[in-house]
Amino acid sequence: MRTSIATVCLSGSLEDKMTAAAAAGFDGIEVFEPDLVASDLSPEEVRSRAGRLGLTLDLYQPFRDFEGVTDDLLAANLRRAEARFAVMQRLGVDTVLVCSNVGTATVDSDDVSAHQLRRLGDLAAAYDVRIAFEALAWGRFVDDYRRAARIVALADHPAVGTCLDSFHILSRGHDPAGIEEIPAEKIFFVQLADAPRLAMDVLSWSRHHRLFPGEGDFDLTGFVAHLLRAGYAGPLSLEVFNDTFRQTDTARTAAHAFRSLVWLQDQAARRLDAGPLTRIAEAAPPVGVDFVEVKAEDTGEVEATLDQLGLTFRGQHRTKPVRLWSGGPARMVLNEQHAREVEPVVAGLGLVVPDAAATERRAHDLGVQPVHRRSQVDEARLAGFLAPDGLEVYLVDAPGPDAEPTWVEEFEHGLPRDTADSFTGVDHVNLVHSWAEHDEAVLFWTAAAGFDAPAATQVASPQGLVRSQVVRTPDGRVRLPLNVAPAVSRDYPEHVALHCTDIWAVASRAAGRGMAFLPVPDNYYDDLAARFGLDPGLLDRLRSAQLLYDRDGAGEFLHFYTRRVGRVFFEVVQRLDGYDGYGADNAPVRLASQARVDRVERTARESAAGPAAGARGRPRT
Known part of the structure; x- marks a missing residue:
């Protein structure tokens, strides 16, 4: 499967991150908005540089606090979204990550959230953009991927789908088996992160202690197996917030990250004994x-x-x-x-x-x-x-x-x-x-x-x-x-x-x-x-x-x-x-x-x- 990594995983400038990701072997990247804002490259130059490096720009993220709001705030949010879609069009990115609302949501209603995402989908379609709606583990009302999938189904818009993030699902103890009930065409994007089991608030856990696959306590092999059984065929992308990785050598961390994703694909392929996953040589442990x-x-x-x-x-x-x-x-x-x-x-x-x-x-x-x-x-x-x-x-x-x-x-x-x-x-x-x-x-x-x-x-x-x-x-x-x-x-x-x-x-x-x-x-x-x-x-x-x-x-x-x-x-x-x-x-x-x-x-x-x-x-x- 295609591989991707969020630029938030790496240290350095956006240019450094793109170069390191390409050298490590990734097929594409997620553009973390603060990295673009801090860069002196224009969106067109970023797009051109990615092409020279052989990278696709797979996701623009994050767009926060959109749904579950009053009508007046919705109008402001739509104006904010349109400005982002214009930037994405210049970048050549066709999918945006929309996180469930954590700060301004006041309406706890699937119907209201679906209606507002449908409005967003109409606007996005005009820019050839897709909306990948993600349930944050600390969302004000929507904190479960299954509820996010229900809202997407209610929105019933071709430009509105869901993003499945292993951390937000597994950190809350949600059963990932439900992934197999989501129509494959509605799974727009997948983000992967491992983590140690910690007794702390989930936001701090997420922001500082995520790990690359194979380094924590989550069953990411089973998570990927559910994705494949659901029919997902998009990229597997790493989104790892970690204080260490944001300070260490960019190229080394990118290589480390890619190794973790290759290993994970191999583990999932062996569990499924099938699927479009990378397989690597099998070797017995030392004796x-x-x-x-x-x-x-x-x-x-x-x-x-x-x-x-x-x-x-x-x-x-x-x-x-x-x-x-x-x-x-x-x-x-x-x-x-x-x-x-x-x-x-x-x-x-x-x-x-x-x-x-x-x-x-x-x-x-x-x-x-x-x-x-x-x-x-x-x-x-x-x-x-x-x-x-x-x-x-x-x-x-x-x-x-x-x-x-x-x-x-x-x-x-x-x-x-x-x-x-x-x-x-x-x-x-x-x-x-x-x-x-x-x-x-x-x-x-x-x-x-x-x-x-x-x-x-x-x-x-x-x-x-x-x-x-x-x-x-x-x-x-x-x-x-x-x-x-x-x-x-x-x-x-x-x-x-x-x-x-x-x-x-x-x-x-x-x-x-x-x-x-x-x-x-x-x-x-x-x-x-x-x-x-x-x-x-x-x-x-x-x-x-x-x-x-x-x-x-x-x-x-x-x-x-x-x-x-x-x-x-x-x-x-x-x-x-x-x-x-x-x-x-x-x-x-x-x-x-x-x-x-x-x-x-x-x-x-x-x-x-x-x-x-x-x-x-x-x-x-």
């Missing part, structure tokens, strides 16, 4: 983490940490300054290539997938930016693409049982794999991005890689609340907590959690090799005793080893943290009897401890380097 890559100018401190944890040095890459460490099936790639002045940071993630070629095709169909690495003729070629936060994601076909991927053979002069190691793999990788990247990141992982996205949580930190949302494969074999760093924290750390079968042995080995664990305050253990009533012997053992503890209805969770190196640290975890969480109650303890350690180390560095060097700080990527 494991193949490797995690840490990049830095000098990875020496990271290697020292891995050695203390008990991982094995597997060798140096034969052509690049890249080294491999592993603990059982958990592999860490340490990359010093093209990393001048880069402190340690999680830079790449290898995912084991059932069919790398299929996942690569799906990412391509969704417009995800590919990433390519130079490789020699005899080296493995790994398909890769960029996540919204710049993380490089690589795809590796699943090797046979107990086998390692072929790329491991490119590392030389290391030790053999320790098959008896207590590490069983990468439990999760905790990633950090900005507030502006969060929704895009969730969509990326769910749409392109097949992850599920449970509800977000918030964790207290010394710098403020940290929003955390875990995306994970349906079977839980790959887990990626996505954290939105507080605005005041420019270098909020990321970490890699390694799972093991005997955390006591790993902790003892690390301590014996000189590891300085992230310190845990005594108050934490006093609180553990109060919360869980732990055996005093176990509590003393946890305190002595600096281990943290959690418990849910299924089982128990033991874990500890290393100190950070640059923007990276490690966690070692052991899940017992089906525990499925991440020790969320322990996160504030970890964050506070890291803040104390960072403060002490920063003071020591500044004292050693002198005031001038300390003020400059460390270079960041």
